[in-house]
Amino acid sequence: MADLNPSAQTLERRRENWGTKLGVILAVSGSAVGLGNFLRFPGLAATHGGGMFMIPYFISLLLLGIPLVWAEWAMGRYGGARGYNSAPGIYSVIWPRPWSRYFGALALMVPIVIYMYYVYIESWCLYYAWSYLRAFVTGNRGVSPGESVEQGAAFFSNYVQDTQNGLPGPAIAMLILVFLLNYVFIYRGVTRGIETFSRYAMPLLVLCALVVLVRVLTLPNILDGLGFMWNPSLPEGQSTWDYLKNAEVWLLAAGQIFFSISVGFGIIINYASYLRRNDDVVLSGMTACATNEFCEVCLGGLITIPVAFIFLGGLPEGLLRSISEGSSLAVGFFALPPVFGLMPLGLLFGALWFFMLSLAAITSSLSMLQPTIAFLEEGMGLGRRAAVALLGLLTAIGCLIAVYFSKNLAALDTMDFWVGSVCIYVLATIQVLMFGWAFGIERARAEIAQGAEMKVPAIFWPVIRYVTPVYLLVIFLFWAKQKFPERIRGIVELDAADRAGVLFPLIYIGLLILFFVIMIALTRQRMDRLRVEEHAREEVVP
């Protein structure tokens, strides 16, 4: 196979590195910490065994989360040291086959499609923070938990107008603001944009959450709320062993770890490519992972469900059903808004909470843009301004689709299912096989050891080679068996008008993959040409 390394001169022009080790750790953990940590995890744990849920959760963290994190960090740094920051280039050096780079199309498509709907949710958080400051959101005392949640849902529905398709004016204005904010930071680059923002946003995020946590832990009856979240609760007549034999809890725990740490998004591999050759990946990767877990278990696990339980006086059946299926929407935008409305100084704490969620979401959404920016710059030779403009156009079209087909949030839900779930599983499996098998365990061992601040336990190697891929595959098959028939049936049973809300995003996703495949093919030719020019120059000037 031809050596496709771009010339040193062309890469030198745009080579970026993280400024500090703390900067990259905060940027990667910022990418991982998002709404799922504060909204999805607590709901899943509370409705699937309470404290018992932590058994499959921690086992999944050890067998799936940490190995995948180390693999992605190591692959990213390896590709970066060879001049590549985007997934197609990194894959081509990890697995030197002519077609391996085409898997990169998936790694480019996944983060930007997630961005298209995630930025919309991000704008809701900011709107809610603003609404608390303006006292638009209030809670009504003396109403049942069900009525409180219905009021929360009605406020949300009125804002996003999810009863019909169209462009909701106020929601669009906030979306444009947040969308532009993301691009301002991305335009500033890795160090001046992403790293600088993360260095301020992550500590601020933790500080806001700690303030809310102190308020929650000093509420009367807090032990009732904590008990609802953490007491081991098994279904009637079920033993601990029966619980642990239940495939569903393993599926949910592994899925939560997987989505929470942001492996398989094509993001960590891109971020790690900006490391220097001798920068540590073992301790840094583990620290980013630990920071994510701190936000999820120590902050999310002690705030969200306990506070909702105390103020709503229990959680209504419909809400419990939604959160047991992992709905962040139900907890975050239906249940919690009236709760903060009822709390003393609730408007202030509500504003702080949603501002904190906004920060968590922005650090995540920034990371979703960078992999494609890197590809447009290094692969297609675009300048930063042109790359940002092109990506801005691609994501703006996707955002419009996500917002326009707002009836039952059909487009958003479609993107989240097919890309935010299915494609992520597929991409993570490809990456773990690439690292454990195609790259080769001996090379992987040497690569990880380079500059490492701590030793990787020996058990990691058989785990990454055998256990993690099998675990991933089994989870995916179980998950697909559970979700696919229901999803396909849902599409078939929709009427023509509602079906457009599903088909438009799917068509756009298909077009994006095609676009990236073509661009990767063109990039390959461009890299070949650069290599030939470089050789010619070397011959003329010995």
Add this chain to the structure above:
Amino acid sequence: MTLGGWIFMLLSVGGIFVWTVYCFVRVFRARDAREHMHGPLDIDTHDRGT
């Protein structure tokens, strides 16, 4: 809140908290790779002269 609830909560929250603190302490104690002193043999001068 039951005894089981306390045990799961304290072990989970405490364990993650200690793990996070341990990681950050090690990060702050470790030298940044850029601060490493390089001996002459480590420095690549890019000199490819014949």
